[in-house]
Amino acid sequence: MARVPNPDLGDLRGLIACPRCDLLHHTQQLSDGERAKCARCGSLLIWPRTGAFLHVVAFSFTGMILMIGAIFFPFLKISAQGLSHESSIFGVAMAFSDGWIAPLALAVLAMIVALPVFRFAALIYTLWPLANGRPAYRHSTTVFRLVEELQPWAMAEIFIIGTAVALVKVAGLASVSLGPAFWAFCVLIIVIALKNSFMSNWTIWDAISQK
Structure with missing residues (x-):
């Protein structure tokens, strides 16, 4: 060290x-x-770390699949007094798509879904040729800079943590059933943590500049 x-x-x-x-x-x-x-x-x-680029690409690809699937699969189901309602992330965002709160729907989809998916895709674009011993793609410098600058705005992990806290309070008022999208987000947090454990930003910048 x-x-x-x-x-x-x-x-x-x-x-x-x-x-x-x-x-x-x-x-x-x-x-x-x-x-x-x-x-x-x-x-x-x-x-x-040896093979770090390929590991980051693999975790990014896995994250994209989990995120895209989690948009449309049921997130949770709430039942109370004989009534029940099931919703997905996309359905929740669309519920705010009318009237003056429409920008809220865009913000939800952008920060929870679009930005994380974009960052995963940008990492794959940047690291795939480097992982295979080839020169970096054109504009890799700009793309990876966006990956770093958008990191504070990609809030998939914050969303699932906030949802878990809210569910603790809701569980006392209604019956809550967690859908596959919720578990996909939980797995996504683990995938992101593993991806970050293999990422060394300086190593990536150094590889981009040398190829």
Whole structure:
């Protein structure tokens, strides 16, 4: 495990900024299994792993399938006093599609579905040629930059956590049955966590610039 020191700022080439404290460091090539940490706060900066690109592509493809399926499959069913209602994510969004709250439907679909799917597709576009030892596709730099910039707005994980909290309160008032879409979102959280464990942004940027 390596800690990269604070550099001389006379030459800005080959520098990496800590994502937490913004301390600049000189980059260096690490062997598989080694990690570079920030000298100030200890945040991970570089952690190359063998086959990481292919793993990220596989998890991204899996995430896309889960997300697309979760849109239309039933999410949950609520029953109370002999009445029941079953709905999907798409159905919930469409319920807000009329009148002045129509932008809410777009926001729901964009942040919960569209942005995560786009990020998965963008990662596949960026890493597929690199995983196969070929030059990066055209505009890979722009596409991967979008992946990083849109990360705070892709809220699939936040949605399922918020839903779980809400269901705890609703369960006392009605009978709640969880549908396949709910479990697809739960699996999606695990897939995203596994994907992130293989991602080293600096390694990806370095591979894009060299190919």
